[in-house]
Amino acid sequence: VQLVESGGGLVQAGGSLRLSCAASGRSFSRYAMGWFRQAPGKENEFVAGINWSDASTNYLASVKGRFTISRDNAKNAVYLQMNSLKPEDTAVYYCAVGAVVVSTTMEDYDYWGQGTQVTVSS
Helix, strand or coil: CEEEEECCEEEECCCCEEEEEEEECCCCCCCEEEEEEECCCCCCEEEEEECCCCCCEEECHHHECCEEEEEECCCCEEEEEECCCCHHHCEEEEEEEEECCCCCCHHHCCEECCCEEEEEEC
């Protein structure tokens, strides 16, 4: 199984980025998918997740209303649209797949991407 992330980069505060994560090796259409992030000197934290059954979502409180997670089961992919970015959103973002339902716990996900850097300048 391989997860390939893309879409990170440098953006000014208030800008937008769209992260993509494409999975290969097996289908994750019946598993939850999510995004986590890790800022320098901080622990990894849950950002957003999406269930497979009803596409219900869950978000970190500080990103709710600014970030949108979506998935395309046909492409075995998950996306994170990030708007109104803030300097505190700067982190390495990781996609995670394989949980039975959306979870904020890293250990509930079986597979992880390599991470993509998002830097928001003030």
